[in-house]
Amino acid sequence: MHQLSANGYSVEIGSILESSFAQLVEPYRNSKCFIIVDENTQEYCLEYLLTNFDAIANAEVIVLPEGEENKQLQIVGNVWEVLTEYETTRHDLIINLGGGLISDIGGFIASCYKRGMAFINIPTSLLAMVDASIGGKTGVNLGVYKNQIGLFSNPIGLFIDPIFLGTLPTEELLNGYAEMLKHGLISDGELYSEVLEQMKDPQNVSLELLTKVIDVKRKIVLDDPTEKGPRKKLNFGHTFGHAIEGQQMMHNPIKHGYAVGLGMIIESFVSYKRGLLSEDEFNRIELELGQFYQFPAFSDDDINEMIALLVNDKKNRDGKILTCLLEGIGNCTYDHELTSSEALEVFLHFKGKQVNPN
Amino acid sequence: MHQLSANGYSVEIGSILESSFAQLVEPYRNSKCFIIVDENTQEYCLEYLLTNFDAIANAEVIVLPEGEENKQLQIVGNVWEVLTEYETTRHDLIINLGGGLISDIGGFIASCYKRGMAFINIPTSLLAMVDASIGGKTGVNLGVYKNQIGLFSNPIGLFIDPIFLGTLPTEELLNGYAEMLKHGLISDGELYSEVLEQMKDPQNVSLELLTKVIDVKRKIVLDDPTEKGPRKKLNFGHTFGHAIEGQQMMHNPIKHGYAVGLGMIIESFVSYKRGLLSEDEFNRIELELGQFYQFPAFSDDDINEMIALLVNDKKNRDGKILTCLLEGIGNCTYDHELTSSEALEVFLHFKGKQVNPN
Numbered sequence: 001m002h003q004l005s006a007n008g009y010s011v012e013i014g015s016i017l018e019s020s021f022a023q024l025v026e027p028y029r030n031s032k033c034f035i036i037v038d039e040n041t042q043e044y045c046l047e048y049l050l051t052n053f054d055a056i057a058n059a060e061v062i063v064l065p066e067g068e069e070n071k072q073l074q075i076v077g078n079v080w081e082v083l084t085e086y087e088t089t090r091h092d093l094i095i096n097l098g099g100g101l102i103s104d105i106g107g108f109i110a111s112c113y114k115r116g117m118a119f120i121n122i123p124t125s126l127l128a129m130v131d132a133s134i135g136g137k138t139g140v141n142l143g144v145y146k147n148q149i150g151l152f153s154n155p156i157g158l159f160i161d162p163i164f165l166g167t168l169p170t171e172e173l174l175n176g177y178a179e180m181l182k183h184g185l186i187s188d189g190e191l192y193s194e195v196l197e198q199m200k201d202p203q204n205v206s207l208e209l210l211t212k213v214i215d216v217k218r219k220i221v222l223d224d225p226t227e228k229g230p231r232k233k234l235n236f237g238h239t240f241g242h243a244i245e246g247q248q249m250m251h252n253p254i255k256h257g258y259a260v261g262l263g264m265i266i267e268s269f270v271s272y273k274r275g276l277l278s279e280d281e282f283n284r285i286e287l288e289l290g291q292f293y294q295f296p297a298f299s300d301d302d303i304n305e306m307i308a309l310l311v312n313d314k315k316n317r318d319g320k321i322l323t324c325l326l327e328g329i330g331n332c333t334y335d336h337e338l339t340s341s342e343a344l345e346v347f348l349h350f351k352g353k354q355v356n357p358n
Numbered sequence: 359m360h361q362l363s364a365n366g367y368s369v370e371i372g373s374i375l376e377s378s379f380a381q382l383v384e385p386y387r388n389s390k391c392f393i394i395v396d397e398n399t400q401e402y403c404l405e406y407l408l409t410n411f412d413a414i415a416n417a418e419v420i421v422l423p424e425g426e427e428n429k430q431l432q433i434v435g436n437v438w439e440v441l442t443e444y445e446t447t448r449h450d451l452i453i454n455l456g457g458g459l460i461s462d463i464g465g466f467i468a469s470c471y472k473r474g475m476a477f478i479n480i481p482t483s484l485l486a487m488v489d490a491s492i493g494g495k496t497g498v499n500l501g502v503y504k505n506q507i508g509l510f511s512n513p514i515g516l517f518i519d520p521i522f523l524g525t526l527p528t529e530e531l532l533n534g535y536a537e538m539l540k541h542g543l544i545s546d547g548e549l550y551s552e553v554l555e556q557m558k559d560p561q562n563v564s565l566e567l568l569t570k571v572i573d574v575k576r577k578i579v580l581d582d583p584t585e586k587g588p589r590k591k592l593n594f595g596h597t598f599g600h601a602i603e604g605q606q607m608m609h610n611p612i613k614h615g616y617a618v619g620l621g622m623i624i625e626s627f628v629s630y631k632r633g634l635l636s637e638d639e640f641n642r643i644e645l646e647l648g649q650f651y652q653f654p655a656f657s658d659d660d661i662n663e664m665i666a667l668l669v670n671d672k673k674n675r676d677g678k679i680l681t682c683l684l685e686g687i688g689n690c691t692y693d694h695e696l697t698s699s700e701a702l703e704v705f706l707h708f709k710g711k712q713v714n715p716n
Contacts, residue, residue, distance in 0.1 A: 031676065077431050080500055080507055084670060091675045112470070112507050114672040115497065116584075139473065142438055149438055149470050151509065226474075312442060314472040317449045318389065 100132025107138030126176025175257030261293030458490025465496030484534025533615030595622035619651030
């Protein structure tokens with residue numbers, strides 16, 4: 001069991017059976033407990049939890065529909081109505097069992113219900129384990145705008161058990177590896193190489209590597225919980241990544257990590273164009289990430305939609321698009337300004353590199 | 359100008375023209391600024407603000423419909439969409455100009471938009487000045503459940519200028535006096551008497567009394583910002599008050615302060631019945647509050663609805679109704695348990711005292 005200490009709660013990496021989970025839920029034995037799942041985690045993960053932990057064996061299960069397009073206020077409102085029907089108080093508990101969608105939406109639901117009830121995160125996807133579940137960000141989309149509505153709020157416990165990775169398809173693992181690569185690219189070139197190495201055997205994620213990668217995010221987040229400064233580094237790949245993800249959502253949804261993989265290639269290209277990253281390093285990143293993450297086809301209209309999304313990115317200030325850039329592998333800086341016309345140029349460059357250009 | 363220091367922001371009581379408001383909004387001259395108003399404050403208060411403060415002269419004005427029945431997620435969602443259309447960032451500003459509804463809903467809108475943007479509260483009703491705008495509670499109703507959804511979040515500044523009271527009808531002032539009476543009843547018998555005295559001349563609220571009353575709440579809130587303990591005292595009159603208000607909302611809406619006035623009479627009665635409050639003190643409270651706040655007619659069905667609301671009160675724990683009680687005028691204690699059948703008895707007692715019993 002690897003244990004890390006976050007902002008007032010602990011992160012435990014290893015078998016949940018050997019963790020402090022049982023102890024943490026014990027006080028809720030006589031309160032109400034809700035487990036929020038999606039259809040997948042309901043099928044593959046829920047039973048493991050219910051049969052191993054007596055105190056929550058009678059928990060109410062709330063099943064949310066899968067897919068970013070369902071990460072909407074309407075769903076949140078429905079769950080709040082369910083909690084109300086069950087006469088749930090602010091002293092009851094919510095357990096989020098699922099990927100980042102579940103912890104984002106479940107954390108938001110818990111944090112705003114009667115001004116805040118406790119929640120526990122048990123991420124079941126690699127992406128959620130290494131990224132979404134740590135750092136206190138909760139939220140939902142507003143139309144195509146990702147995580148437009150939400151707040152910073154921490155769980156009372158975070159349990160990362162690789163047992164839940166066993167049933168994931170490779171595509172879903174690649175989704176998580178994108179953020180692992182990012183944690184390397186922004187902080188430690190050696191770690192970036194280790195992640196690439198692990199990707200040759202993606203199913204058998206090492207507990208040590210997992211801990212190392214989570215620790216990168218944990219340290220950055222502890223240092224700057226509400227993203228006033230250095231935490232912004234974690235947004236590397238996300239300025240363009242969110243725009244691609246948001247634009248594709250309504251047409252041909254792609255996974256978050258996949259979009260971030262593409263975003264990292266684009267932002268590395270901008271870094272190179274500005275003379276911050278060497279040509280060799282950019283070529284290396286484009287080649288290594290390009291093995292796993294390929295651009296979808298996009299039209300000129302798609303590009304315009306992506307630029308509209310960039311302009312409305314949460315990270316912007318004073319009407320300027322802000323992005324992270326690399327100053328070498330392992331060194332990320334933030335708050336670089338970008339104009340819409342630069343963004344257009346960049347998209348046109350990558351349009352030529354699509355799998356199926358149209 | 360009276361100045362009090364709250365949790366990281368300052369409360370200024372007196373003319374806003376002499377306050378630090380101009381200085382506080384100056385940095386937002388080149389950002390976006392939104393002023394949230396209702397139809398009344400749009401008519402009576404907005405111009406005063408816009409003409410006196412150059413930095414916000416070009417602010418966008420968002421008009422919300424009046425009435426508790428409009429304090430709903432749907433409205434919040436609409437405003438979030440408007441903010442998104444204006445490409446608002448988390449570094450822009452919202453000014454809430456209105457009563458408690460505006461600061462509750464506007465504070466919630468700001469706090470969840472892109473995980474939190476700054477807001478300033480300028481309460482324009484007596485109720486909001488002495489109660490709603492201080493303490494960091496934000497939220498909206500979920501159906502008939504008052505403030506079911508929300509969070510604790512503080513403004514960057516709170517400006518209380520009695521100039522805005524000038525246009526208020528007496529009924530609206532009585533709404534605020536209920537909370538002022540409450541602040542006396544829970545903390546200081548002398549202050550309770552002073553408020554009663556002031557009510558003989560309700561239009562000309564003394565700045566000193568206003569400051570004294572606000573300071574009661576400010577101190578309690580500073581001591582216990584998230585309502586783990588002593589802050590619960592502020593809920594005196596609110597257990598039954600909220601039930602009455604929620605139940606009436608769909609039939610014959612009554613004002614919050616009015617409901618709290620009735621709630622205080624009921625909770626004083628429970629205090630007396632439990633031997634915590636002397637018969638003399640209860641009679642005094644019933645007589646003095648009864649001059650201003652009279653019970654609406656309610657049927658047995660209405661009582662059942664009110665009990666259902668009591669059972670779902672945010673303040674409850676482990677399925678028990680919790681309420682504040684008085685142990686003498688000026689001394690309030692909290693977390694007293696109450697059963698549904700006790701609540702029923704109490705309602706039946708007061709059913710006999712209605713203006714128009716049915």
